[in-house]
Amino acid sequence: MKYTAIRAAFELLWLSRLPALSRALSRSRGVIFTLHRVLPADPPAFSPNAILQIRPDFLDYTIERVRDLGIDIVTLDEAIDRLASPKKPRPFVVLTFDDAYRDNLEYALPILLRHEAPFTLYVPTALVDGVGEIWWQAIEDIIARQEAVAFTDNGEVEYVDTSTTAQKKDAFNRLYWHLRKLPEPERRAFLAEFCHNYGYDLEKQCRDLIMSWQELRLFAGEQLCTVGAHTVHHYELAKLPEDEARQEMLQSVEVIQAQFGIRPEHFSYPLGGPLSCGPREFALAKDLGFKTAVTTRPGGLYPHHLESLTALPRVSLNGHFQAERYVDVFASGGIFTVLGKLTG
Template structure:
């Protein structure tokens, strides 16, 4: 039987209405996505081994002469001191991140995102093998853990900050949910949410990690106000103080990053998934974020990152009113043919061997496509 939950806002109130469906969330698809992201199959393990072997024998060097006209934008969120996350899974700790930086500085040409955009738009020469490092959300460890490593190796970066969270003691709700599910019985968490779909997910016998990811995927599909109501109910039931791994920058710390030559971009005011808002709400999120950054830093930001990478033609059109370029989480390389308001990025929180393989594979595939299209 297909699991479908119907959620609707009635008269400004967040309620469940089975009679007048407006927003259908396919729970089967939500669970499938959660499983694919948390339960690696044996093929994934084999692929990881192949990537490690290819890196050790230097296969990534094959793309060196074939990178003309392309550039890569990498995206991270945070780097932490410990080697594992709350679920015992490897995460990008400071040592692995430094391996990334050393590899990128040796094999590529790290540039600021604004320099890469200038090259793509034809205003400047696009450096060969250009790569731009970007960090989303605005975590405090971006200054205290990430920036010293970047500075030590002379690698620039762009940090996209969520202005409404800067200087607060709040959580990014998805990380908060992860911590919450690791501390309390999952069934208890699902019941406390007060959300029928989450309670239904809690009865499916999923592992705690898959259940947590399914809840995150489900909440991302709800209208922003509905999602916030569910998260707030959980915060009241299970108050968890934010830890150093998840704390946001202060405005003084944002200014310090800028003072050290790093680039600051916009990431909305509240980290709302823009495709879940009305266009008036999107406009307010973009304008307020841009204006706050200009007021706090004394310079108007020209770069923007869509929260969760989510956009559509109407949202992109609004972004073009306020910013010169914007990045998504759509995976791929950039070229002069890329739309500046929907630039792809490659998720980089992986081992350096996997990052090297991903970049090499994409460069080689792009060049192969060019040769195939050549007369």
């Protein structure tokens, strides 16, 4: 129902030509796009994480379309300069990729190079080491292949039927939000037991999905690529003690610097919503010297964001909305600023 309503809103916005009007009249100067995975195959009926993936042809079209609209694709540093300009400059889009998925190398990088489109890649270092936990994908994979699942909650074993697609979706939502609400140590323990019970190898999954350091060097060596930090373990920082949150941020910078000889100046908060980061984390990012830090809260960029560069909004290129006509909506920062206020 949620995505049906959003799709209806996108259709109405596109038919009304409001995105063009918004770009012309809004004080928004640009948009940061959030991307994760780029995969050619359409996802199966049960694939709750499909929101995180777009097709290569949609990425290709998005780059072409925003430029046709007179919007420049720029680096984060250039975006800051345009926010600071006394006169309204040409509008811009910043492309950002979270998590360093291997498919970014196979499918996204050739498109970005062909279009000479600058981008930022946010790297969670433990995942690249092959010892991270892509827990959201793990619970999808397990539920997808089971007719029922069992898990222990408060010492009691609960059995959940997952024989139909609808039941699988319900089970995923229950487990996802259950894990989101747990403190990180309890989440990790719960996940370890759940994966062990179903013979799911978290480390193999991590190695299969995420680039190695050797593969990442192909990105780090590209002039178009800005390497950003994304913590060590991809934990929700707001759930950690302050010292531990600081260390997650700082150590990720130090590991990337040791690997590539460059010190990341830009940061992305894992998950990035209100449950995952807030004023404490924004202050930590500023104190650690990051030029920018991005959330996943929707909205365009305005000159006033110069006062809050470690709490920048982004617009997600959501895998459920890959119709070409929707790119005009995605590129309209003013619209997402209004939507963010209405839903926030």
